[in-house]
């Protein structure tokens with residue numbers, strides 16, 4: 001990236017010398033992603049911005065659909081807190097071109113619903129000259145070192161990640177891969193596999209003729225030459241759902257260029273939803289954004305079933321009030337289920353809040369909030385509805401057993417147990433995602 005930036009800077013500097021009026025650049029925000037709630041959260045626009053150089057006179061093109069998105073320029077404070085009360089500027093008609101007319105920092109957010117909270121936010125630095133913009137995200141060059149063994153995805157392992165392939169992009173983002181390094185693909189034989197493929201096959205998720213296929217996990221792959229490496233899972237539609245990794249391997253030390261901004265991954269599950277998909281129900285790498293992202297584009301109707309898959313005795317499923325959810329106080333719960341898999345039927349319209357009673361799991365992001373709407377089918381929405389689960393009074397919360405014939409009976413609530421030690425790798429991913 002440094003080389004690219006220097007190259008761009010050189011070209012622009014030469015251009016500036018040759019002609020007094022430098023051509024303005026139009027930056028399409030997010031490239032093909034456009035301007036929306038990005039899968040994987042705000043890292044998407046951070047990654048995108050990191051790859052651009054913004055100069056006074058340049059244009060930002062916010063490509064969005066009128067009525068579905070909007071864009072506001074806000075102060076740093078409003079950006080940080082996602083406060084859209086008093087934007088400096090608000091545009092509701094897309095696509096929209098914004099001319100960067102002065103040097104400095106610019107902050108943009110989407111003001112609709114909770115779009116900003118879910119990552120529709122962009123912060124950039126605009127400079128007067130064509131010099132490269134210093135970026136807080138730029139990977140720092142690492143000193144010379146011996147071979148490193150990387151566990152792909154760290155504790156996540158190698159699977160279909162929640163939120164799509166941004167998970168492995170994020171994982172690879174700040175890493176430097178050198179010839180001689182080893183990638184460990186940690187997966188369960190029979191459930192996953194790994195193939196090295198060409199860029200074309202990677203882009204189209206075509207697993208017909210892999211360069212290399214390994215079906216037994218865990219598998220160690222030694223990076224034996226410089227260049228680009230593309231890996232996918234070939235099973236079912238794993239690659240389409242994000243089980244794919246692209247990396248740059250260099251012969252010498254130096255920062256690894258970041259991959260392109262992500263394109264949206266269309267994930268629409270059936271009426272039985274497996275919470276977190278292959279991730280299951282645990283303390284997610286990347287923090288709570290994992291389950292927010294998972295839930296974000298799903299429609300939950302009364303009668304739908306949530307399946308929580310987890311490891312017995314290391315996780316549980318607690319149904320809690322909104323207050324308990326927000327504060328991660330699980331002293332009092334509506335219900336706790338301890339035997340995986342938990343099949344929970346959504347019996348009433350309203351908000352549902354789930355977490356785990358294990359110590360600090362909630363704080364580290366094992367929490368799920370969803371909105372359930374009345375079924376659009378034969379049953380007409382009733383005005384004498386069942387109690388709203390989000391009510392602060394646990395007495396008005398829905399009985400988890402009432403309409404959930406497949407749900408096991410709740411066990412008594414227990415105090416949080418201090419058994420879980422989050423690994424530093426999980427924290428690193430979390431930091432990368434929330435950075």
Ligand SMILES: *[C@@H]1O[C@H](CO)[C@@H](O)[C@H](O)[C@H]1NC(C)=O
Pocket residue numbers: 028031032034063064
């Ligand atoms: C804007 O988004 C639309 C719809 O996704 C797409 O067809 C179009 O190519 C985009 N325009 C640019 C300049 O990226």
Ligand SMILES: *[C@@H]1O[C@H](CO)[C@@H](O)[C@H](O)[C@H]1NC(C)=O
Pocket residue numbers: 081083084085086
């Ligand atoms: C949002 O910003 C407005 C005006 O800038 C301020 O009055 C309000 O208190 C802020 N809201 C929050 C929740 O910080």
Ligand SMILES: *[C@@H]1O[C@H](CO)[C@@H](O)[C@H](O)[C@H]1NC(C)=O
Pocket residue numbers: 026059061095096097
């Ligand atoms: C925005 O800028 C692009 C590229 O310069 C241009 O093609 C497009 O017509 C502009 N759109 C508007 C609404 O001004």
Ligand SMILES: *[C@@H]1O[C@H](CO)[C@@H](O)[C@H](O)[C@H]1NC(C)=O
Pocket residue numbers: 105106123124125134135136
């Ligand atoms: C802009 O650059 C300054 C100085 O390098 C840095 O402190 C700041 O975080 C940058 N702001 C953004 C929005 O990237």
Ligand SMILES: *[C@@H]1O[C@H](CO)[C@@H](O)[C@H](O)[C@H]1NC(C)=O
Pocket residue numbers: 151154155157184186187218
């Ligand atoms: C691989 O995954 C298994 C099961 O999730 C886990 O127990 C093991 O520690 C992982 N190995 C490494 C090297 O991360």
Ligand SMILES: *[C@@H]1O[C@H](CO)[C@@H](O)[C@H](O)[C@H]1NC(C)=O
Pocket residue numbers: 204206207208209
């Ligand atoms: C997948 O790749 C194979 C060989 O590389 C090619 O023959 C085939 O047409 C490709 N399939 C698609 C759907 O692109």
Ligand SMILES: *[C@@H]1O[C@H](CO)[C@@H](O)[C@H](O)[C@H]1NC(C)=O
Pocket residue numbers: 149184218219220
């Ligand atoms: C893969 O690498 C890890 C870490 O270096 C090592 O513990 C493991 O034994 C290796 N596995 C194989 C099959 O070589």
Ligand SMILES: *[C@@H]1O[C@H](CO)[C@@H](O)[C@H](O)[C@H]1NC(C)=O
Pocket residue numbers: 001004228229246247248257258259260
């Ligand atoms: C590898 O680096 C090159 C040059 O910086 C870049 O064009 C390419 O997109 C990178 N590929 C991957 C997979 O990161």
Ligand SMILES: *[C@@H]1O[C@H](CO)[C@@H](O)[C@H](O)[C@H]1NC(C)=O
Pocket residue numbers: 329330331332
């Ligand atoms: C947690 O909630 C319980 C009631 O549900 C309350 O008694 C207790 O004080 C709360 N603890 C904290 C630390 O807020």
Ligand SMILES: *[C@@H]1O[C@H](CO)[C@@H](O)[C@H](O)[C@H]1NC(C)=O
Pocket residue numbers: 310311312339340341
């Ligand atoms: C959890 O325990 C139940 C009952 O002992 C068992 O049927 C189930 O397979 C276990 N689930 C897992 C994921 O180990």
Ligand SMILES: *[C@@H]1O[C@H](CO)[C@@H](O)[C@H](O)[C@H]1NC(C)=O
Pocket residue numbers: 351352369370371
């Ligand atoms: C449910 O929808 C309401 C109204 O749109 C919204 O205020 C609330 O934040 C949503 N709750 C969750 C958990 O998504």
